[in-house]
Amino acid sequence: MEIPYNVEERQDTGMFNAKLGIWLFLASEVMLFGGLFSAYVFLRMGDVTGTFISGASELNIPLATFNTLVLISSSVTMIMSWVSLKLGEQKKFKTYLGTTLLLAGVFLVVKYFEYTAKFHHGIFPETSTFFAIYFTLTGLHMLHIIGGMVVIFYFLVPGSKMMNTESERFTNRIEIVGLYWHFVDLVWIFLFPVLYLL
């Protein structure tokens, strides 16, 4: 006996199961990052020595701006890949999803340079509470990027067989990956001004 509403939508809720599942997951993610942002606010308000202001001024704004644009672009290619699937254009789908993966890679590389530059200047998490929260937030965000990349890679190569066997289900899955990916983008949209610009 199949579990109902795995692929098709339930009438009264208008959703298939995984759609609700991913939204619930994202809700918990909101609270996870919310907790960390809360820590940021709390520590910043109690920061009498000004480490937050002086710390932020040591970050590389141009690089981060570039990274923001990279991530936004990857969000667009992500949604375009889903659109292509909907329209049945499988080639285009692969191109778009591949580009997303590539952009995510670019983001990581830039981040790598940012981190190593910091380490070279002797800046580590223990340097001040500002850098502690900076490394925690960006590090956790990076883990989310890496996780997303693994999943995207899966659907690009080994998992793409399903595209032909169960196309509706595959489209649903890509939609879900997309939701996750946009969320990761969204987190960065807040991380960027909070850490770099304020």
Add this chain to the structure above:
Amino acid sequence: MLDLLRKYGLPINASSHGGAVDEVIVLFHWLMLFLFIGWGLFFIYTLIRFRASKNPKADYVGVKSHLSSGLEVAVAAIEFVILIGFAIPIWATRVNDVPNSATGAEEIRVIGQQFAWNIHYPGADGKFGNRDLKLVDEVSNPIGLDRSDLNGVDDFVTVNQLHIPVNKPIRIDLSSKDVIHSFSLPEFRVKQDAVPGMSIPVWFEANMTTDEYLQTVEGTDREGQGFEIACAQLCGLGHYRMKGFLTVHDNEGYAAWLDEQAEYLEEEGEDDDWGDDF
């Protein structure tokens, strides 16, 4: 009810605000007792009357009246009366109306550490000397008092010995050197966490001297044991023995004690700056 609670543990109250705290405790225990007995009687009655052997056929509807909603509203109302009438005002006087030496209070600083209470008195000038991390020496200067600061010259520091005058507001600024402790005086209805990185004031007014108190415990198991400072927050393996002593003097006694401390300070010079009276 107060007598009942006294019988079941609640210690004697030796501070001027303690009565208000006790009053809230008493009011709540009345509410609790009332609800518990009321529902308890109902409960037992139904259990007996509606057992299956006696009442083989259940009634689909059961209770029709909505009296219970009234009861719920009543409980909520009583809670709010206690909340607004007692709780919030009491807490406001606790944290907002903190006296200081200008308003006639005795100011003392207490610095917790694993596992002792350092008590810092301002000395005759009524001003606290600066403290400096670098000066901390666990044996000779546990709080890092800076003797070169003019205000600090006559300060003295005791360990685990808190002495206060009776019938005078006492303001204690609490802090901690290492982990969170909690400064608790059960007989005075005083409790306040000592959080490192913060200095938190707590105040009270004793209305019973240690001598008077000792008379009340004469002939009991507690005979001869005066007031104590307890640590209420887990602070490590010595948490259980982080005990201090509180002595409440009458005014002359307190003045005499202060003089004695000042003398110690002069005699022993800068190396050993707390009284060896423990």
Add this chain to the structure above:
Amino acid sequence: MSGHSVEDIKKSVKVYIGVFAALAVLTVVTVAASYLDLSSGEAFFLAIIIASVKGTLVAGYFMHLFSEKTTVLAVLGLTFFFLIVIMFLPFMAFTDQAVI
């Protein structure tokens, strides 16, 4: 969004491109604004407002929240409320602290 026809989807592609442009522009605006000589309070609000606009665009269009089902919206509404709580209540408690 499986109910969408091909027409609808083609239309929404245009929207996605528009959103992309808006996001890019807003990113530049935030960065530019950070070089303005604003007080820290003003800077904070400006940055948060821009970020919120960007966030709304992403959530609303890319994540289809603007046309999402009530169940999801209800869950997110609840989450958002608690997000505000965890973000600001600890900090308010902190500022109300007896003496810091």
Add this chain to the structure above:
Amino acid sequence: MSGQPDTHHEESFWRKYIFSIDHKVIGLQYGITALIFLFFGFCLMMMMRWQLAYPEQPMPWFGWLFGETGVMLPEMYNSLGAMHGTVMIFLGVVPLAVGAFGNYFVPLQIGAPDMAFPKLNMTSYWCYFAGGIVMMVGFFVPGGAANSGWTSYPPLADIATTGQTVWLFGMVLLITSSLLGSINTITTIVQLRAKGLTWMRLPFFVWSQFVTAFLLLLAFPPLEAAGVLQLMDRLLDTSFFLPSGLIVSGEVLNVSGGGSPLLWQHMFWFLAHPEVYVLILPAMGIVAEVLSNNTRKPLWGYKSIVYASSFLGFMSFIVWAHHMFMTGMGSTISAFFQTTTMIISVPSVVILTAMFISLWGASIRYNSAMLFALGFLPMFGIGGLTGLPLGIAASDIHLHDTYYVIGHFHYVVAPGTIFALFAGVYYWFPKMTGKTLNETLGKIHFWLSMIFINGIFMPMFVQGLAGVSRRLWDGGASYAHATDTLWLNEVMSASAWLLGLAQIPFIYNLIKSMKSGEKAESNHWDATTLEWTDAPSPPLPHRNFEVIPEVYRGPYEYSVPGADKDFTPQSEA
């Protein structure tokens, strides 16, 4: 996230019992693991009670655990205390209430073939299992298991021995497990309800699991964040929770400083207060099922209970700082939290009141399940009522961090939640195994437990009123103000050990009945809900029902006037 096709080929032992994706097997796995942990937590506590009653005397029989002298050292006591709290809550009660009962009965009660995401379900169990193992590893690292209380307040926890790091890793796994589980539960309840099973026809147990899942979903992540921060503090020398200028054992602590210990407390209690309702809501759900079944009448005020529990869940997110009144809280914020705390007591009163009133006009069958459910009511009453003076900052001055608090919450969790869980075991055992438990043994178990559990916890209020602090290695022996109440320590400890003995009939009963109990009918208790009326006992592997049932009425249609029997199943047209 895939549905499991209905495969009929024989599955290997591993597939069937270990890495099973059938919610019933996973439920049983959760149940057995949780019972073992519960028992383990209980053993930790019995050792602590020796030290409390007879401070510094070598422990009989188990003294070898503490080295040559056989005396439990303070470090060890603190470890046992922290681990007792952690094990009981995170490894015992929550997995039993949510993981076991929730997993097993939510799909059955809503007429679903399985949870929405079976593989995710398996992953949650294994995360939980791994978390449990990691927690246990703590006992074997240098310095012993975590010893800073289950609350792990920094700076103490930041500078504590390695066990604390292990504890944090364990918590991250347990949190992950709970998050995955709650996503699954909510999706299942929203998506997989049988035809006709509208929200107001859900058994209250399902409602309680639904609200609980939301608490887990939204309250746990901030603690996960806090756990990560504490790990950073411990492993990477950051100072999120360490202010500047700390001096630990005479040395200036070499960190940047600038953090705040109170930040941890906020993030911890943001979870831990909702967590206590995670402990109580499923218990209330079980009690509601057992109560209506054995009173043979509908639950009185079903709707008000549903609304009250949802409101309770909502409010539980905004009362947390009542655990922090003594951290120097100002008057505005404390007024806010005192008010919300008083407000949150009202829905509990509503729920309890409705349950009491349900008894009126009943035809009460006194079986073991019912006894435990009835026992729950006054015990939760005592626990809940003693929460009130704690919720007011003024009275909390005297009671905070004393045994009064310990008494308060043990009344809600031990004779409260644990009794409800026992009721659940007695009630659903016939469904899970197809056998019945022995009633006589069950009754002995109930009465002995009831007597001794009060013998443990009632004296705690007395000690608490006297001002005896909690977490004292010597049980207060070094304090003068504890003198008068010190003798109670022996009473409590003796009761605790006798309570341990009282569990023997239960454990024996479980094992014996599983092997050779009487056969149970599929609707053993003449109940109305789907798991009894439409699923065989034990339910079919891998799909629960022969045909997916359809629902026509509310959950507790007992003794409907004019009906031919005293229960009308939900699935009866």
